Amino acid sequence: MADHDSELIELGRRVVERARQKGADVAEAVVSEGSHLSTKVRLGEPELVEEAGSRALGLRVMLGQQVAVSYTSDLTDRGVERFVEDALELARLSQPDEHAGPPDPSLLSRREDHPELRLYDAAVGTVDAGTALAHAKAGEAAAREADARITNSEGATFTRAAGSKALVTSGGFAAASRGTYASLSVHPVADDADGKKRSGYYWTARRHLAELLPDADVGREAARRTLAKLGARKVETQECAVVFDPDVGRSILGLLAGCINGGAIWRRSSYLVDKLGERVASDLVTVTDDPLIAGGPGSRPFDGEGLASRRNVVVENGILKSYLLDTYAGRKLGMPSTASASRGASGGVGPSTTNFVLTPGAMSPEALLASTPRGLYVTEMMGFGFNAVTGDFSRGAAGFWIEGGEKTFPVSEVTISLNLHAMLEGIDAVADDLDLRTSVATPTFRVRAMTLAGR
Amino acid sequence: MSRYCAPFAAGGPAEVDAALARRLLALALARGGDYADLFYEYDVSGSYAYEEGILKAAGRSVSAGLGVRVQKGDATGYAYVEDLSIEAMEHAARTAAQIADGGGAPEPVGLVAIDPASRYVVERLSLDLPGEDKRALLARADAAARAADSRVSRVEASFAEQVREILIATSDGLFVRDLQPLLRIGVRVIVEVDGKRQAGSSGGGGRTGWDYFAGKTPEDHAREAVRQALVMLDAREAPAGEMDVVLAPGDSGILLHEAVGHGLEADFNRKKTSNYSDRVGERVASELCTVVDDATLANSRGSINVDDEGRVPEQALLIEQGILRGYMQDRQSSAFFHVAPTGNGRRESFKSHPMPRMTNTLLYAGPHDPEEIVKSVERGVYASKFGGGQVDISNGDFVFSLTEGYLIEGGKLTAPLKGVNLIGNGPDVMRKVTMLGRDMELSDGIWTCGKEGQSVPVGVGCPTVKISGMTVGGTQIG
Structure with a gap:
């Protein structure tokens, strides 16, 4: 493995040297390598098995303070040569930027000082297509068996991936880092009134294989979430408290x-x-x-x-x-x-x-809900209604209506709106249920009041 | 002659001819697969970013590879490689072959090269023009934006270009190449006055060459971005609740793309997970509405000569005077429905398997005068510019976000409104299309559609549309 890292670093060094020979004042190469297996099962049958590995080069060069970047997946000698030339040609075209430049070399970290962060699990790579399909099948089956109202499925997907990235710079940095990732997601579909269907999902994802939730737990939770949406309706336009489930809190x-x-x-x-x-x-x-x-x-x-x-x-x-x-x-x-x-x-x-x-607070999500007399509990958001320059926020939302501290009925086809500044200032409760499935993550939290547009 | 040529092209270092393709297909089918295809792709992209009065960043990317697909019943095996050596390609074919686990290889049929007529004749690829031309183009946008108004505090102008060369060989006999150019200019500005800040943007392009800029100049885009930012500087809080909505022609096709487009992609209907499943022949929109997906429009961002399964797409009729007529098909779905493929099988790159996708999705013009449409609204919202949209296929709920809109009061546009989301249900909103303008417009080439993690360029188009009742997600109640 260390040998493998060395191989990527060596390739990076050759690129940096070549760029320097061709006149670059600064050259920084990134060598990335990845492999993945993705399998999907639908209604109990395999739908997709995809397997591949790839390797690519990225390069940033500076001529004085003129900067350019280049990328290639063509690692033949001819391909690498042109890739380096492309970067230099474009650097000559770009114009001096007074703030451009590499970091001060004294700030660069040393390979021997890098902490071990448990990012890689060798077990992930041992999952073959048959095993991956079996996980997906078990997850989907648990969802379909959970309730007769689950009538269809968008399938279940099990994916494993491994990746390495080496960075070599003319300032003297050379190191590599690698990681793994595995996930199972299940997407059941239920029939609702008026020919509408309701799809829901649940998923588990971890860097370490053994830390994934059991297949059946993921399937059952996916079914529960899907069924909970049956009969969803609009509510009246009004101002009300909004509770964000962690799944949507993270997008806020x-x-x-x-x-x-x-x-x-x-x-x-x-x-x-x-x-x-x-x-x-x-x-x-x-x-x-x-x-x-x-x-x-x-x-x-x-x-x-x-x-x-x-x-x-x-x-x-x-x-x-x-x-x-x-x-x-x-x-x-x-x-x-x-x-x-x-x-x-x-x-x-x-x-x-x-x-x-x-950062999580001290109260449980149940206590947070119980302390909310009425409002909207949001489990899904749709759309891109955010202006970063002004903070204005407006997005589609679905979830549950809260009355007397309890979820009463499912809600869909409404929007929630408020300026992000006011939203963050209006957070009046933060629960303790943080789950680091994703790199941006929140526990359940509540915003005192937002505008809900519906009927 | 371009300085970038696909390695698999005739005369290239990894030339792929029909004999080699047939051999790889035979290998892909060796375990008993029903069908196999090879998708070779060579993608060269360039990007230029002009900021703070200088060309601050420039980049180029070259990627190439082969994706091998094998189908057995409803199951797909897929593998890809970037290394185009014979050994690596054979390995990919064997990996994909494993989706089938029998023996007894059917022979792939002989490959017949087809050469479709081009819908995007380009005299010179922008990729082959000197970089200085692109820098000068962006400098013009920058200067025009700064000159347009003293309140302009920042300008970002960007140019992106791509050439995608593909070669497709299928076990049912297709052997086809295409060269797909694409370019896009974008201008984004920030205006500031008295501590208030607002952004505006404009962009365009398509499968076209430098002559795009003869029709629409960098200055046009710069002035449009500034106009939009200044209008929105004074925008007021938008209303909340259900009201009439009038959509401007062109980019409003986003509504169509989300409200009906995705739901009519055949894979969802084959799996019966779309709310349009089993509804061909039924009324799904007001009788004013005729909707097509048209890959044939000259130089449009969504146009293609062949889809990524080697089929030549024509116009796919989706909705005719409100009646659902058909879906957008790829090979797998068309076999299921026993209909001809519509040429909508597209994929992001050689790393992805194809799915039914939109190309240019259009709502045809109607009988109404656009001015009369606005005049007919007592109180509502006029939607001019959009930031994008999203749909939940299963129940048809969709949103699209407004980046420039106006209040309509007494049949007239009055105040500009802050950006808001509009939310509706596809079939419900399409039934509420009560007026349709004569002014059909195609959007300028800026839109990219995402589905299951794959992005493809698309076009949209529509006339002025009146929707009698849709939920506007503003903050002002009553």
Whole structure:
């Protein structure tokens, strides 16, 4: 395995050297490799078995402060040669950017200092197509057997993936990181009145195979969620409390992630420009970005520029403490990098989140619901109605109507709207049910009042 | 002659001819598969980003590979490789073959090359033009946006170009190549005044060459982005609740794409998971509505000469005067429904299996004067620009988000409204189409459609549409 990492690093070194020989002042190569198996079962029969591996190169070069990137999956000598030439040709075309440049070499992390983050599980790679299909089959069967009202299925999918990424820079950084991932998702369908159908789903995903939920549990929960939607209806247009299930809470937190991203800040494309140190949420809200969580879906030992990963507190008790910055965004804003650089397979660099999490509160989700006299419990959102520059938010929603602290009937075809700033300031309860299935994650939380548009 | 040529093209370093393709297909079918195809793809893309008065970033990407698909009954085996050596391609064929577990290989039939007429004749690929031309193009957009208004504080102009060369060989005898160019310009501006900030954007393109800019200049897009940002700077909170909605022609086709398009993709109907399943011949929209998916439009972003299964798509009639006439088919679904494939089998890349997908989805013009349509509305919303949409296939609920809209009061457009989502149910909204304008327009080429993780470029088009009652997701009640 170490040998394998060395092979990727060696390929990266050759690319960096070639770019330097051709005149690049700075060259940074990323070598990515991945393999995956994806299987799908529908109504008990195999529908898809897909298996492949791939390897690709990304390169960022600088000529002085002129920057360009290049990507290729053609690893023949001829392909790599043209890939390097493309980057240099484009760098000559681009224009000097006074803030462009690699990180200060003294900030680069060393390979021997990188923490072991439990990102890789050798067992994941041992799952063959037959076993994967069996997991999917068992998950789907549990959903279909759970209730006679489950009449159809969009199928069940079991996927495993492994990936490695090596980063080599002319500044002296060279390291690789690898990880695995496995998931099972089940999508049952039930018939509803008026020829409508209701589809629902549930899923489990982990870096370690043994930590996945049992197949049957996923299937039964998928069935329960699907059936709960039967008979969903609109409600009257009104202002009411809104409770966000973790499945949708994370997309609200994802909007905040976009607005504290250093790239959005220097472009003045966020409503949180010039707001460091100010109140941006209720004091129940603390948000961290932590790449060092063992086994976390977004964990990584070093950032996309080679800086040592570190935990950043973004919002603390409602006060905006930090943006997430790479070297470039930091220079644009006159601040140090927060080691939040992400480098895509294509060589481009920008700030991003790692494990971006709303800190759990003390109350259980049941207690949170019980303390809500009336409102909407949201389990699904649809659409893209968000303006990062103003914070205006409006999206389609579905879920349950809450009356007297209980879910009473399912609701669909409504929208919920409020400016994100007001939403975050209006958070008046945060539960303790955080599940780090995804790299952006929240527990259940409640916003005091939003506009619901319906009938 | 382009400096980028597919390795699998005639004369290329990994040339694939009919004999080699037939050999690989035989290998793919060796375990008893019913059908197999090879999908070779070579994709060269370029991107240019002009910001703060300089060309700040430029990039190019080259990817190539082969996807092998084998079908046995309803099951699909799929494998892909980037390495186009004989050994690697054979390995992919053997991997995909394993979906079938018998023996007794049927011989693939002889391959016949077809050469479809082109719907996107381009004199010179933008990829082959000097980079300086693209930099100059974006500099023009930047200058025009800054000159348009003193409140413009930031300008981002971007240009993206792609050439996708594909070669498809199928065990039922197709051997077909296509070269699919695509380009897109985008301008985004921020305007600031008295601490208030707003963004505006405009973009366009298609399967076209540099001559696109003769019809619509970078300056046009820059001025449009500034106009939109300035209008929205003064936008007021939008109303909440059910009311009449009038859609502007062109981009509003997004509504159509979400409200009926996805639900009419044949895979969902084959599996009976769409709310349009088993409803061919039934009324699913007001009789004003005739909807087609048309891959043949010259140079449109969604047009294709062949789909990604090697079939030549024509116009697919979906809804005729409100009656559901048919679905968009790929090979697998058309075999199930015993109808001809409509050429809608598309895939994002060689790494993905094909599915029924839209190309250019259009709602034909109706009998009404667009001005009369607005005049007919006492209180409602006029929707001009859109940020995208989404649909739940199973029950037909869909949303689309408005980035520029106006309040209609007493038959007139009054105040601009802040961005909101509109939500409706597909069949329900299509029945409520009570007026349809004479002014059918095709959107400029900016839209990308996502399905099961695969993105493909699409076009949409429609005239002015009046929907009598739809839920507007604003914040102002009453």
